[in-house]
Amino acid sequence: MIMLISVSVLILYCGQKSSRMRILSLYYTHKPGGFCKRLYRLLNALSKAGHEVHYLALDPPPANLSPQIRFVRIPFLMQSRSGILFWLIFSIWLPFYLVLHVLRIKPERYVVFGTYYSAALVLAKLFVPASIVLFIRTLLIPRVKSTQRIKQELIALGDKIGLRLASKIICQTVTMKEQVIAIYPSSTDKIEILPNDAPRTDLRSMGPDEGVKELLSERGAGEDALICLTSGVFVEGKNISLLLKAFTQLHSKHGMRYVLLIAGQGRALEQCLHEHSPLPANIIHLGWRSGIADIFPLVSLVLHPSTHEGMPNSVLEPLGAGIPVLVGRTPEALELVGDERLTFSTENPEELAVRLENLSQEVENIRKLCRRRGEELSFDWDAVAVKATVC
Numbered sequence: 001m002i003m004l005i006s007v008s009v010l011i012l013y014c015g016q017k018s019s020r021m022r023i024l025s026l027y028y029t030h031k032p033g034g035f036c037k038r039l040y041r042l043l044n045a046l047s048k049a050g051h052e053v054h055y056l057a058l059d060p061p062p063a064n065l066s067p068q069i070r071f072v073r074i075p076f077l078m079q080s081r082s083g084i085l086f087w088l089i090f091s092i093w094l095p096f097y098l099v100l101h102v103l104r105i106k107p108e109r110y111v112v113f114g115t116y117y118s119a120a121l122v123l124a125k126l127f128v129p130a131s132i133v134l135f136i137r138t139l140l141i142p143r144v145k146s147t148q149r150i151k152q153e154l155i156a157l158g159d160k161i162g163l164r165l166a167s168k169i170i171c172q173t174v175t176m177k178e179q180v181i182a183i184y185p186s187s188t189d190k191i192e193i194l195p196n197d198a199p200r201t202d203l204r205s206m207g208p209d210e211g212v213k214e215l216l217s218e219r220g221a222g223e224d225a226l227i228c229l230t231s232g233v234f235v236e237g238k239n240i241s242l243l244l245k246a247f248t249q250l251h252s253k254h255g256m257r258y259v260l261l262i263a264g265q266g267r268a269l270e271q272c273l274h275e276h277s278p279l280p281a282n283i284i285h286l287g288w289r290s291g292i293a294d295i296f297p298l299v300s301l302v303l304h305p306s307t308h309e310g311m312p313n314s315v316l317e318p319l320g321a322g323i324p325v326l327v328g329r330t331p332e333a334l335e336l337v338g339d340e341r342l343t344f345s346t347e348n349p350e351e352l353a354v355r356l357e358n359l360s361q362e363v364e365n366i367r368k369l370c371r372r373r374g375e376e377l378s379f380d381w382d383a384v385a386v387k388a389t390v391c
Contacts, residue, residue, distance in 0.1 A: 020050050020051055020052065021051045021052070021108045021109055021390055022051070022052045022054070022105065022106065022107050022108045022109070023046055023051050023052065023053050023054065023107060023108070023109045023110075023111055023389070023390075024054045024055075024056070024101075024102065024105065024107035024109070024110050024111070024130075025039070025043055025053065025054070025055050025056070025110070025111045025112060025113075026055065026056040026057065026074075026098070026112065026117055026120070027039060027055075027056075027057055027112075027113065027117065028057065028058055028081065028090065029057055029058045029059045029081050030057070030059060030061055030062055031233070032233060032265070032288060032290070033232060033233040033313075034232075034312055034313035034314070035113065035137055037313065038113075038137070038196065038313075039113050040061065040062075040064060040065050041381075041382065042111070042135075042382070042385050042386075042389070043055055043065065043066070043069055043111075044064075044065065044066045044069070044382075045382035045383070045385060045386050046111070046386055046389060046390075047066045047068045047069050048066070048068075048382075049386050049390075051386075051390065052070070053068070053069045053070065054069075054070045054071075054072060054105055054107065055069050055070070055071050055072070056071075056072050056073075056074050056098075056101065057071070057073065057074060058073065058074050058076050058081065058090075059073070059081075060073065072101065074094070074097060075097070076090065076093065078090075091120070094120045095120050095121070095122060095123045095124070096123065098120060098121060098123065098124040099123045099124050099127055101124075102124040102127060102128040103127055103128065106128055107128060107130050108130050109130050109131055109133060109389065109390065110124075110125070110130055110131070110132040110133065111132075111133045111135075111389055112132065112133070112134055112135070113135045113137050114134075114135075114136075114137060114162070115134065115136070115158055115159045115161075115162030115163060116158050116162065117162070118132050118134045118161075118162030118163070118165050118166050119158045119159075119161040119162040119165065121165060122161060122165060125165060131167035131168065132165055132166045132167055132168075133166070133167065133168045133170065133388070133389050134162060134163070134166035134168065134169050134170065135170045136169060136170065136171045136172065136176050136180060136310075137172070137310055138308070138309065138310050139175070139176060139179055139308055139309070139310065139332065156183075159183055159184075160183060160184055163180060163183060163184040163187050164184060164186075164187075166187075166190065167190060168190050168192065168388070169187055169190055169191045169192070170191075170192050170193075170194050170385075170388055171191060171192070171193050171194075172193070172194065172195055172196060172310045172311045172332075173193065173195065173310060173311065173331075173332045173335045173336070174193065174335060175330075175331040175332040175335060176310060176332065177191050177193060192388060194381075194384060194385060194388055195311055195336075195377065196310075196311040196313070196316055196377075196381065197316070197320075197377055197378060197379050197380075197381035198316040198317070198319040198320035198373075198374045198377035198378055199316070199317065199320045199378075200320045200321075200374075200378055201293050201296070201317065201320050201321035202321075203296055203297055203321055203322065206293065206294065206296070206297055207294075207297065208294070208295075208297040208298045209294040209295050209297075209298065212261070212286065212295055212298060213298060215284060216259065216284075216298065219256060219259070219281050219282070219284065220255070220256045220281065221256045221259050221282075222256065222257075224257070225256055225257055225258070225259050226257065226258050226259065226300045226301065226356065226359065227259050227261065227298055227299050227300045227301075228247075228258070228259065228260050228261065228299070228300065228301045228302070228303050228356075229260075229261045229263065229292070229295060229299045229301070229302050229303070229318075230243055230260065230261070230262055230263075230264075230302070230303045230304060230305070230314070231262070231263040231264050231289070231292050231302075231314045232264045232266075232304075232306075232312060232313075232314040233264060233265060233266045234264050234265065234266035234267075234268045234269035234272075235266050235267070235268050236268050236308075237268075237306060237307050237308030237309070238266070238268055238269075238305070238306045238308075238309075239305040239306055239307050239328060239346055240262070240268060240269055240272050240305070241272045241275070241276075242305045242328075242346065242347070242349050242352065243260055243262075243303060243305055243349075243352075244260075244272055244273075244276045244279075244283060245276075245349035246349040246350070246352040246353040246356070247259075247260040247280070247282055247283050247353075248276065248279075248280050248283070249349065249350065249353045250282065250353050250356065250357070251280035251281065251282040251283075252280075254357075255281075255282070256281060256282050258282060258356055258357075259282045259283075259284065260282060260283045260284070260303075261284050261286055261295065261298075261299070262283070262284065262285045262286060263286045263287070263288070263289045263292050263295065264288060264289075264314075265287065265288040269285075273285060292314070292317060292318075293317065293321065296318065296321050296323055299318075299323055300324070300363075301323070301324050301325070301326065301356075301359070301363075301366075302314070302315065302318040302323055302324070302325045302326070303325075303326055303327075303352075304325065304326070304327045304328060304333070305327075305328045305344075305346055305352075306327075306328055306330075306333070306346075307328055307330055307346045308330075309330075309332065309333065310332060311332075311336050315327060315333075315336060315337070316336075316377065318370075319337075319370055319373055319374035319377060320374050320377070320378065321374075322367075322370065322371050322374060323370065324363065324366045324367045324370050325337060325342060325366075325370050326342055326343065326344050326366070327342060327343055327344075328343065328344065328345075328346035329343035329344060329345055329346060330346065337369075337370070337373055338369075338373045338376070339369050339373070341362075341365070341366070341369060342366065342369055342370065342373075
């Protein structure tokens with residue numbers, strides 16, 4: 001409810017039409033998943049609203065970024081896009097390159113996703129002191145602690161610099177806002193809350209993915225099977241191991257009565273799949289998919305066990321399609337789904353397995369709660385995000 005009130009306040013506060021603005025945004029390279037999808041969506045919306053948008057990255061963006069956006073490739077000799085050496089050299093080079101670029105285009109607004117890129121503008125802002133609008137897309141204080149202490153301290157330092165430089169900080173949830181204030185108490189007055197929307201999808205006009213349907217049939221999943229889906233880019237904190245344990249337990253008791261489809265990729269997923277190898281027949285890894293809507297007609301329930309997340313598309317998209325969803329019991333996930341009855345323990349696979357076994361007793365109530373939440377999160381995110389950026 002607080003998130004939805006915040007959307008209304010943003011609309012009322014920025015009701016006036018803003019003049020054309022020159023905007024600069026940046027990100028190191030394209031990555032699959034909801035992060036870049038949401039970034040491109042904002043940049044496209046800004047361009048469509050008539051603003052001059054410049055986007056800097058190491059590699060060309062995908063085709064779904066509007067051709068009206070002026071892409072500039074950041075010159076960089078290394079081919080790698082990961083690892084300590086890459087991030088060390090890139091972090092030294094980026095602030096100086098940004099100074100050269102902003103002196104040329106003189107942006108009137110900086111728009112970034114993440115404190116790292118806000119901090120990278122520290123020198124550029126001295127020469128062209130435009131406001132930085134910082135979108136926070138994930139929790140800044142991780143629940144999964146890294147064993148690399150120096151890395152965590154550097155990230156924390158970057159968070160503080162990025163928050164301090166920002167003129168406006170846009171969080172997805174109240175939980176994120178509280179974390180920002182804990183890190184930088186003086187930021188209270190410049191924080192706004194803008195939740196992600198749940199894009200509406202009409203499943204009546206969609207047919208099921210025939211390949212997945214055939215795969216389920218080959219594995220022996222009957223018409224009465226409970227088909228569950230989890231998806232995303234699986235990094236540390238996504239807690240995929242909990243689902244693997246729960247469905248392994250279910251397979252030992254019920255065979256193919258309970259099926260888990262995994263649509264995604266990531267090192268954490270690869271590690272967990274290796275640790276649980278060989279997988280029982282009821283756990284099916286579909287690999288990475290650019291979209292998951294074509295699987296929805298086959299799915300009974302979406303599960304999202306993450307302990308460290310904001311408002312992921314892997315939950316929002318099924319909510320928008322009316323698919324029942326259960327999420328890990330964390331403060332931000334509870335904000336997302338709006339009802340504790342749609343959550344489960346992030347630590348107890350046995351508890352989840354038992355709940356799935358008894359799901360028939362509550363499935364209709366879950367479906368109603370999810371349908372209502374999907375309707376509540378259906379709004380024109382593009383328009384509100386543009387106004388929040390330029391006002």
